[in-house]
Amino acid sequence: MAIEIEQPSVGLSRVAVSKTHGEDSPYFAGWKAYDENPYDGESNRSGVIQMGLAENQVSFDLLEKYLEEHPEASCWGPGFKENALFQDYHGLKSFRQAMANFMEKIRGGSVKFDPNRIVLTAGATAANELLTFVLANPGDALLVPTPYYPGFDRDLMWRTGVKIVPIHCESSNNFQVTAGALESAYEHAESMNLNVRGVLITNPSNPLGLTIQRCTLELILDFAVRKNVHLVSDEIYSGSTFSPSEFISIAEILRDRGYIKAETERVHIVYSLSKDLGLPGFRVGTVYSYNDSVVTAARRMSSFTLISSQTQHLLACMLSNEEFTGNYIKTNRERLTKRHETIVEGLRIAGIECLKGNAGLFCWMNLSPLLAEPTRGGELALWKTILTEVRLNISPGSSCHCSEPGWFRVCFANMSEQTLGVALERIHKFMGQRKNH
Amino acid sequence: MRLIVPLQSVVQGRGGLIFGSLIPCALFYFLQLYLKRHRSHNPQSSPPSPTLSSPKLAELTRTSSRSNLFSRGSNGQVRISSRAISIAKPNDSPYYIGLEKASEDPFDRFGNPDGVIQLGLSENRLCFDLIEKWILENLKDSMMGSDDGDLNINGIATYQPFDGTLELKLAMAGFMSHIMGGAVSFEPSQMVLTAGATPAIETLCFCLADQGNAFLVPTPYYPGFDRDVKFRTGVELIPVHCRSTDNFTLSITALDQAFNQTRKHGTKIRGILLSNPANPVGNLLSREMLHAILDFAREKNIHIISDEIFAGSIYGDEEFVSMAEVLDSEGFDKDRVHIVYGLSKDLSLPGFRVGVIYSFNENVLAAARKLTRFSSVSAPTQRILVSMLSDTRFIEEYIKTTKRRVRNMYDLFVAGLKKLNIRCADSSAGLYCWADMSKLISSYSEKGELELWDKLLNVGKINVTPGSACHCIEPGWFRCCFTTIVEEDIPVVMERIQKAVKSTTILSNSS
Numbered sequence: 037m038a039i040e041i042e043q044p045s046v047g048l049s050r051v052a053v054s055k056t057h058g059e060d061s062p063y064f065a066g067w068k069a070y071d072e073n074p075y076d077g078e079s080n081r082s083g084v085i086q087m088g089l090a091e092n093q094v095s096f097d098l099l100e101k102y103l104e105e106h107p108e109a110s111c112w113g114p115g116f117k118e119n120a121l122f123q124d125y126h127g128l129k130s131f132r133q134a135m136a137n138f139m140e141k142i143r144g145g146s147v148k149f150d151p152n153r154i155v156l157t158a159g160a161t162a163a164n165e166l167l168t169f170v171l172a173n174p175g176d177a178l179l180v181p182t183p184y185y186p187g188f189d190r191d192l193m194w195r196t197g198v199k200i201v202p203i204h205c206e207s208s209n210n211f212q213v214t215a216g217a218l219e220s221a222y223e224h225a226e227s228m229n230l231n232v233r234g235v236l237i238t239n240p241s242n243p244l245g246l247t248i249q250r251c252t253l254e255l256i257l258d259f260a261v262r263k264n265v266h267l268v269s270d271e272i273y274s275g276s277t278f279s280p281s282e283f284i285s286i287a288e289i290l291r292d293r294g295y296i297k298a299e300t301e302r303v304h305i306v307y308s309l310s311k312d313l314g315l316p317g318f319r320v321g322t323v324y325s326y327n328d329s330v331v332t333a334a335r336r337m338s339s340f341t342l343i344s345s346q347t348q349h350l351l352a353c354m355l356s357n358e359e360f361t362g363n364y365i366k367t368n369r370e371r372l373t374k375r376h377e378t379i380v381e382g383l384r385i386a387g388i389e390c391l392k393g394n395a396g397l398f399c400w401m402n403l404s405p406l407l408a409e410p411t412r413g414g415e416l417a418l419w420k421t422i423l424t425e426v427r428l429n430i431s432p433g434s435s436c437h438c439s440e441p442g443w444f445r446v447c448f449a450n451m452s453e454q455t456l457g458v459a460l461e462r463i464h465k466f467m468g469q470r471k472n473h
Numbered sequence: 474m475r476l477i478v479p480l481q482s483v484v485q486g487r488g489g490l491i492f493g494s495l496i497p498c499a500l501f502y503f504l505q506l507y508l509k510r511h512r513s514h515n516p517q518s519s520p521p522s523p524t525l526s527s528p529k530l531a532e533l534t535r536t537s538s539r540s541n542l543f544s545r546g547s548n549g550q551v552r553i554s555s556r557a558i559s560i561a562k563p564n565d566s567p568y569y570i571g572l573e574k575a576s577e578d579p580f581d582r583f584g585n586p587d588g589v590i591q592l593g594l595s596e597n598r599l600c601f602d603l604i605e606k607w608i609l610e611n612l613k614d615s616m617m618g619s620d621d622g623d624l625n626i627n628g629i630a631t632y633q634p635f636d637g638t639l640e641l642k643l644a645m646a647g648f649m650s651h652i653m654g655g656a657v658s659f660e661p662s663q664m665v666l667t668a669g670a671t672p673a674i675e676t677l678c679f680c681l682a683d684q685g686n687a688f689l690v691p692t693p694y695y696p697g698f699d700r701d702v703k704f705r706t707g708v709e710l711i712p713v714h715c716r717s718t719d720n721f722t723l724s725i726t727a728l729d730q731a732f733n734q735t736r737k738h739g740t741k742i743r744g745i746l747l748s749n750p751a752n753p754v755g756n757l758l759s760r761e762m763l764h765a766i767l768d769f770a771r772e773k774n775i776h777i778i779s780d781e782i783f784a785g786s787i788y789g790d791e792e793f794v795s796m797a798e799v800l801d802s803e804g805f806d807k808d809r810v811h812i813v814y815g816l817s818k819d820l821s822l823p824g825f826r827v828g829v830i831y832s833f834n835e836n837v838l839a840a841a842r843k844l845t846r847f848s849s850v851s852a853p854t855q856r857i858l859v860s861m862l863s864d865t866r867f868i869e870e871y872i873k874t875t876k877r878r879v880r881n882m883y884d885l886f887v888a889g890l891k892k893l894n895i896r897c898a899d900s901s902a903g904l905y906c907w908a909d910m911s912k913l914i915s916s917y918s919e920k921g922e923l924e925l926w927d928k929l930l931n932v933g934k935i936n937v938t939p940g941s942a943c944h945c946i947e948p949g950w951f952r953c954c955f956t957t958i959v960e961e962d963i964p965v966v967m968e969r970i971q972k973a974v975k976s977t978t979i980l981s982n983s984s
Contacts, residue, residue, distance in 0.1 A: 046774055046809045047743075052680040052840035059843065091631060100626045116608060117601045122824040123669075123817070124576075158668050158826075162847045169705055170557040174684070195679055195705070195844070233552075264551055302551040316632045317852030319668070333557035337704065340672045344851035345824030 056194040062419055063088065063186040063436075066429035075427070077454055085459045088429040090242065090397045091450035092276065092314040094371040098364050099314070102354055109353035122345040125338050127156040131348040134355035135322055139307060141361055142275040147287040149324060155334040156348070158319040160272050160308035162341040164191045164236075167304055167323055170333045171266045172198045172233035177225045178268075179203050179235045181213045183400075183436035183443070185242045192236070201225040201232070204439045207402075210391060211244055212252050213237070218259045234266030234302075235259065240273040240283060243436050243445035244400050245376075245393030247283045257289055257299060266302045275312030275365060277395040278373040290326070300326035309351070311397060312368070318347050372397070372449060375456065379448040382460035386467040397449040401430075404442025406470065415441040426466045428459055556705065567926055568593070568696040568943075571936040580934070582962065590958060590966055593936040595752065595904045597786065597821045597956040599878040603871050604821065604861075611860060629852035636842040637666025641855045644862035645829060649814055651868055652785035657798040663831055665841045666855075670782050670815035670828040672848035674701040674746075677811055677830060680840045681776045682708045682743035688778070689713050689731050689745045691723045693907075693943035693950070695752040695780075702746065711735050711742070714946040717909070720899050721754045723747075725765050732773060744776030744809075745769075750783040750793065753943050753952035754907045755900025757791050763799045767810075776809045785819030785872060788880035789901020800833065807833035816858070818904065819875075825854045879904065879956060882963075886955040889967045904956040908937075911949025913974050922948040925974075933973030935966060 058064070066088050075083035103109065122128065132151040139149050157163040172178060174197030180188060181203040192200055203221040205211040218235075225232045235256060239248040260267040269286040277283040290300050305324040310316035320343055325331050355361055379399055380390055391400040407414040412434045419432040422444075433443035448456060553561075564570060571593045580588035637645075642661035649659050667673045682688065684707030690698060692712045702710055713731045715721040728745070735742055745766065749758045758766070770777050779796040787793050800807050812831040817823035827850050832838050862868065887897050887906055898907040914921035919941045926939040929951075940950035958966065 046776055046834075048836055048840065049680055049683045049686075049743075051683075052836065057843045089632070093631070096626055096630060099630065103626065110612065116605055117598075120601075120604070120822050120824050121596060121598070123826070158848055158851070159846070165847055170553055173554045173556070174707075176554075190846075195847075197684075233554075266551060315630050317629050319849050319851045327551075327553075329553055329557065329561045333553065333561040336560050337557075339700065340668075340675050340705075341848045342668055342826050344668070344826045344854040346854050346857070347851040350853065 051195055054194065056190060058186060058189045061186065061435050062416060063431050066419075066423055066431070069423055070429045073427075075455065075458075077452070077458075081458075082427065084423070084427045084429055085455060085462075086429050086450060087446045087448070087459060088431045089450050090311065090447050091316060092311055092368070092372070092397055093451065094375060094449050095314055095364065095368045098360075098367060099354075102357070102360050106353060106357070109350050119345045119349050123342060125156075125335050125342060127154070127343065128345065128348040128352055130356070131343075131352040132156070134352045135307075138355045138361055139274075139324070141365060142312070143283070143285050143288065144280055147285060147291050149287070153324055153326065153331055155323040155325070155331060155338055156343050157321040157323060157338050158341040158343055159316070160270065160306055160310060160321040161187065161191050163306045163308065163321040163323045164188070164268075164270065165194075165196065166334055166337050166341065167268055167306065167330075168192045168196045168198050169337060170330055171268070171304075172196065173231075174198065175230070176233045177201045177228075177230035179218070179221045179225065179232060181205050181211075181217075181237060181241075183211065183243055183433055183438035185238060186431070186435045188236070198233075199225075199230055201228075201230065202437055202439075203235070207391075207440055207443075210246065211241075212249065213256060215255055215259070218256065222263060232263065232265055234268055236268040236270065238270040238272070239286070240271075240277060240395035242273065242396060243398060243431065243433075244391055245396035245398050246391065246400075247277060247395050250284050250289070253284060253286055253289050257286070257303070260302055261299055264302075266304065268304050268306060270306040272306065272308050272311050273396045274307070275368070276372055276397060278369065278376060279394060280369070282394050295326075302327070304330060313364075318351070319343060320347065320351065375448050375453075378453075378456060379446070379460065382456075383463065386460070386464040387471070388463070388467065391443075398445050398447040401444045401446055402442060403444055404440070407442050410441055412441055418442075419444070422466070426462050428462060560704065566696065566942055567923065567939050571926075571930055571938065574930060575936040578934075580962075587934065589930070590935045590962065590969065592905075592953045592955065592957065592966065593938045594957060595818065595952075595954045596823060597818060597875065597879065597904050599882065599956050600821060600871060600875050603867075603874060607861060607864070607867050611864070612857075629856055633849070633852050633855070635846040635849045637664070637845075637850055638852075638855050638859070640859045641666060641850070641862075644859045645814075645827075647865075648862045648868060649784075649829070649831075651865070652819060652872065653793060653795050653798070657795055657801050659797065659831060663833060663838060665830040665832075665838060665845055666850050667828040667830060667845055668826040668848040668850055669823070670780070670813050670817065671697065671701055672845075673813045673815065673828040673830045674698070674778070674780065675704075675706065676841050676844045676848070677778055677813070677837075678702050678706045678708050679844060680837050681778075681811075682706065684708065686741045686743045687711045687735060689728060689735075689742060691715050691727075691747065691751075693721065693753055693940055693945035693952075694746075695748060696938070696942045698746065708743075709740065710746070711740075712944050712946075717898065717947055717950075720756060721751070721907070722756065723758070723762065723766070725769055728766075728769055742773070742775055744778060746778045746780070748780045748783075749796070750781075750786065750902030751900075752780075752783060752903060753905060753938065753940075754898050755903035755905060756898070757787075757793055757901055760794050760799065763794060763796060767796075767799065770809055771806065774809075776811065778811050778813060780813040782813065782815050782818050783903045784814065785875070786879060786904055787902045788876060788883050791901040793902065797831065809834070811837060820871075825858070826850060827854070827858065882955045882958075882960070885960060885963050886953070886966075889963050890953075890970075893967060893970060895970075898950075905952050905954040908951045908953055909949060910951055911947070914949050917948055919948050922950075925949075926951070928973040928976055929970065932976045933969040935969050935973070 070084045070086045073083045075085040132154045135154055136149040136151040157166055177199045180200050182205055201221050203217050222232055286303055303326050308321040323334050389402045406418055415432050415434055422428055431445040575589040575591040578588045580590040642664045646659040646661050687709035690710050692714050702708055711731055713727050715723055732742055781795055796810050796812055810833055815828040830841050890908055895908050895910055914925045922939050922941055929935050929937055938952040
């Protein structure tokens with residue numbers, strides 16, 4: 037070869053170079069800071085405490101106990117071959133049955149779920165994306181109440197080409213969705229020439245840590261019927277409510293109204309074992325749909341995101357064990373409630389108010405009195421201070437698209453009690469210093 | 474028309490314009506009122522008992538919106554996306570129809586001797602005994618135990634890196650290198666693990682091409698590519714036809730022609746999608762051919778995806794050369810090459826969902842890593858595989874035994890077909906053979922081929938994959954997988970082929 041000619045480097049797709057994955061936002065930047073300097077009770081007591089990850093670590097002992105007592109769950113006897121070969125996108129029947137039972141149990145047995153309407157995916161992340169692919173075309177829109185889980189920007193928009201149009205909610209009514217806000221969002225989408233295909237709610241809400249009231253659910257369902265759009269209810273925290281009676285699933289609303297087809301055909305529920313069972317590493321999610329075409333399309337699409345057959349078998353055994361699930365759900369709830377009380381009280385003593393929550397693995401804190409200026413910039417400055425000085429990674433409301441600055445999500449279940457204590461001490465100290473200035 | 478004339482005279486008369494516009498409006502209004510009053514209500518429109526807390530106004534709105542909906546009838550049905558509509562349609566591809574039939578009525582020598590013999594799924598069931606033995610001897614420690622022997626779920630329950638743990642990547646790198654005869658070493662940092670090779674291919678397509686772009690793919694090709702590449706990405710596949718005269722080997726001339734033709738039509742080609750070893754033919758790309766393809770890709774500035782999932786299923790004497798090996802040894806720019814691998818074929822673990830994207834392009838790796846959150850390998854599965862793949866003694870024995878058993882089945886199966894005057898393409902890899910049944914079809918066309926396929930499935934009760942499902946340009950070729958059966962089943966298969974061929978069953982749309 038005589039001359040080295042500069043070849044243009046081979047190009048990548050728009051999806052590959054887009055920033056829609058959102059990993060440049062403070063939500064993820066804080067994680068980086070944690071990764072670089074993680075707190076450890078023994079070896080790194082001045083490290084960053086991770087309070088930005090909604091993970092449930094309070095009930096591992098229950099899981100370990102089950103596995104130790106039930107070696108058959110690890111599937112290594114007769115049936116191993118069939119299991120290792122099993123790649124049917126319908127999923128193991130026993131596992132779907134076990135998931136349906138578990139979902140029923142969480143809702144206190146008040147509604148029934150049909151295992152044949154369960155589509156399995158490798159995590160709720162995949163479930164939400166898959167549903168978006170099934171319900172909307174590129175360029176269409178989904179309406180999502182704010183504040184919402186930052187990951188939705190990526191999960192619902194990135195590869196699908198669908199847009200999120202926010203339904204703005206305000207602190208004046210505890211960030212509940214109103215009819216006016218729904219209509220505004222719809223009109224806003226129309227003004228941008230976007231076809232609204234559905235509303236996506238998270239119930240219990242992330243980041244609010246609050247269940248959605250019955251009347252609000254009915255309002256949203258009526259809206260969906262009126263506009264002839266879909267309603268996706270992400271109920272990933274349904275097993276993490278502090279008081280079981282306060283959570284109302286959209287499934288219950290449908291049941292109460294007699295399962296009318298015009299209503300059911302548009303409702304889809306997303307669930308996962310990542311939060312309630314504390315098993316995000318297992319990658320287990322589901323789409324439950326009352327619409328046959330959606331079930332068929334979603335199932336076929338799930339080929340891209342199947343759950344390991346080995347994992348399905350293990351969990352089928354675990355979740356079919358009534359004694360285990362009953363005890364787990366109850367104990368987990370008690371421990372989460374206790375943690376929640378600890379953190380809310382600790383924050384209150386430090387002078388910080390939280391939204392009165394009743395579910396989830398986090399609190400929604402109001403730090404607006406601390407803002408130098410009541411703007412997004414002020415909020416980010418405060419976030420940075422808390423990250424670098426107090427060395428706590430918490431999630432700023434702006435990354436959740438909250439319309440009011442100063443709110444922060446703080447997680448309390450992804451650490452030991454001791455670590456939570458240390459975090460509260462640091463906050464107390466920080467607030468004390470602030471007061472003195 | 475008739476109505477307008479009297480109106481015109483009204484308009485042109487006294488009162489003119491006002492009446493001319495008022496009267497039609499009034500008529501229109503009265504018409505609407507009439508229709509509304511006389512519209513028949515769907516019996517379902519009666520609302521359920523109202524909930525205690527909802528205010529009256531909300532109830533009213535609800536009732537009227539519901540009855541409006543019902544009176545619209547089925548036109549009010551909520552829509553799903555265009556993608557979903559086409560995906561939800563009943564599957565008309567023989568590839569999928571056959572798989573379904575075989576799974577509904579599976580052959581079992583003792584339990585269901587008249588069932589459908591599955592020769593349409595390229596899975597290796599010949600060496601399960603080895604895997605089972607390993608599991609029984611090594612299990613408990615590998616799944617739950619940590620170094621100190623205590624049961625510790627913490628390490629696998631929590632969020633893991635979405636693109637796979639470093640331990641598994643190291644183990645996979647070692648395994649892949651071993652499988653490919655030690656000729657090339659793989660860097661764990663260039664690896665992204667996915668829940669199977671299916672999402673690996675899709676993820677790469679999302680990274681390398683935009684909606685409306687295309688990949689060139691030599692035919693015949695694995696029917697699943699139509700789904701993996703096209704379903705959600707909106708990327709097209711352009712076939713580059715290969716012929717039996719060259720034993721279905723790819724030619725650069727054909728690649729070039731296809732490239733130019735496609736460009737003329739205004740579609741941008743972003744890359745070439747190769748299977749090496751090839752599926753369904755089972756032949757290998759020679760070192761020279763790999764060089765030629767790399768040169769072509771460089772000239773056109775496009776990517777290469779090399780699906781090497783059958784790299785460990787070599788039964789012939791020909792040497793398998795990975796794209797990675799060629800890149801290692803030559804000065805080719807590596808940014809355009811991406812290799813796909815998985816454990817479904819070589820290790821017979823399709824249910825566990827383990828796939829690999831191996832790339833030399835940092836930008837592709839960065840994007841792919843983020844995309845794996847949608848299709849990660851399950852943590853407990855990762856743990857077990859780390860142990861299994863790191864057991865080099867076991868892996869060596871496994872690879873050796875697999876090769877021997879697959880070769881044995883291949884020899885017997887191909888010999889069996891030869892006795893029926895059915896010859897197979899030359900192949901040295903894969904879990905299948907590519908059989909030429911063109912002399913047995915009634916008309917030398919896709920129709921004739923599908924008629925034979927139908928007879929084989931419904932009369933002969935064997936599921937094989939017809940060439941048309943693989944986009945083969947020559948009719949009459951069938952892919953027969955022989956690793957899903959045992960030696961004793963081979964004579965049964967041959968008998969059934971004869972039975973099907975001799976059958977004079979008249980099909981509803983035969984010529």
